[in-house]
Amino acid sequence: MNTKNIILKNKDLESLFFTGLKVITITTILLFTYSCSNEDDCAYGILNECPELGLNIGDACDASGQGVLNGTVTEDCECIEAFPVIRTCPGFIQNGDFEIVTGNPNATVDEDIDLATSWKPLWQSGSLADLFNAATTNFGSSSFAAPTPSSGVFAGMWIENSTSSSATYREGMFNELTAPINANTGNYTLTFDYANMSESIASNAIKIGVYGVYHPISGTLPATPTGINTPTNLDLFGSTNTVFLGEVTITSSTTNAWTTATFIIDTSTLIIPATGINHIMITNSHIPFPDYGKMYVGLDNFCLIN
Numbered sequence: 001m002n003t004k005n006i007i008l009k010n011k012d013l014e015s016l017f018f019t020g021l022k023v024i025t026i027t028t029i030l031l032f033t034y035s036c037s038n039e040d041d042c043a044y045g046i047l048n049e050c051p052e053l054g055l056n057i058g059d060a061c062d063a064s065g066q067g068v069l070n071g072t073v074t075e076d077c078e079c080i081e082a083f084p085v086i087r088t089c090p091g092f093i094q095n096g097d098f099e100i101v102t103g104n105p106n107a108t109v110d111e112d113i114d115l116a117t118s119w120k121p122l123w124q125s126g127s128l129a130d131l132f133n134a135a136t137t138n139f140g141s142s143s144f145a146a147p148t149p150s151s152g153v154f155a156g157m158w159i160e161n162s163t164s165s166s167a168t169y170r171e172g173m174f175n176e177l178t179a180p181i182n183a184n185t186g187n188y189t190l191t192f193d194y195a196n197m198s199e200s201i202a203s204n205a206i207k208i209g210v211y212g213v214y215h216p217i218s219g220t221l222p223a224t225p226t227g228i229n230t231p232t233n234l235d236l237f238g239s240t241n242t243v244f245l246g247e248v249t250i251t252s253s254t255t256n257a258w259t260t261a262t263f264i265i266d267t268s269t270l271i272i273p274a275t276g277i278n279h280i281m282i283t284n285s286h287i288p289f290p291d292y293g294k295m296y297v298g299l300d301n302f303c304l305i306n
Helices: 002-033
Strands: 071-073 079-081 130-132 154-161 172-181 187-196 206-213 242-250 259-266 277-284 293-305
Touching (some): 154 172, 187 242, 206 259, 206 293, 242 259, 242 277
Antiparallel strands (some): 154 293, 172 277, 187 259, 187 293, 206 277
16 A cells, blocks of 8 residues: 555656646747747847837837827937938939949939939939949040049949029939938948049039928929029928038049048937938039039049938
8 A cells, every 4th residue: 555655656746747847848939939049139028228218229110199100219229210220231312323324324424323223413404413434435525535444333423512693503313211310310421433534634623412391202303403503402302401511522632533532420419301301313413613623533432321
């Protein structure tokens, strides 16, 4: 009798042990399944990079408090409206290397920048920037030389700085950004390559101006300017829709070898349009040098990141 009881107790203990082991195993599997699958993605809120929000950096969030996911969680764990997290090129500028084209850049010598996807004119007609590629031999003037080294498809335009109303050249181009850039969303870095294609015809220094613009994606472009300063770059799309982001000086000693320009855009100090900026405008600077300057400049590899 005692022996039988001992055997039964041992079986009960054995059964209890295996039951407990099953529970532990199942619990472990469930915890593994419903916890973080990787460091950037924590399911069910067990672990989050921003626990006060219950979200991770880069997640969509409700910035307006109206139940609409209209913002993005920043690295500071703040929900900022329409703040895109883009840290590597191509970044905010679309087709920054001009390689996506819808036609032959050599079919027309000039004013064909709109063959490059996401690039367009600044105004309704005339004075577009130009588009070339490695096969281009005609740049519109025998004095122009292709940038070196060869970089595939690239843009070119006259940059003229003058206060004279009789100045001839005012060209530019306009890029639709991948996402709007709003005020107080940190610093952004803009880089692009430039080359002096008119090196053989010496000129005083010139300045390329870069502007941030809010303009409806399907909106009508401004009327063609009546002069190099009429209207000014700041007034072309309306002064409340435009912000001067910076300029790059190109001296008379600059060659046709590609050079990289870099500058920082600080959205906490600039007066960004209330609706943000959704385009970048590249043209001559509205702040000319005292001495007249004119230069034909090659441009390539635009990159705008945060």
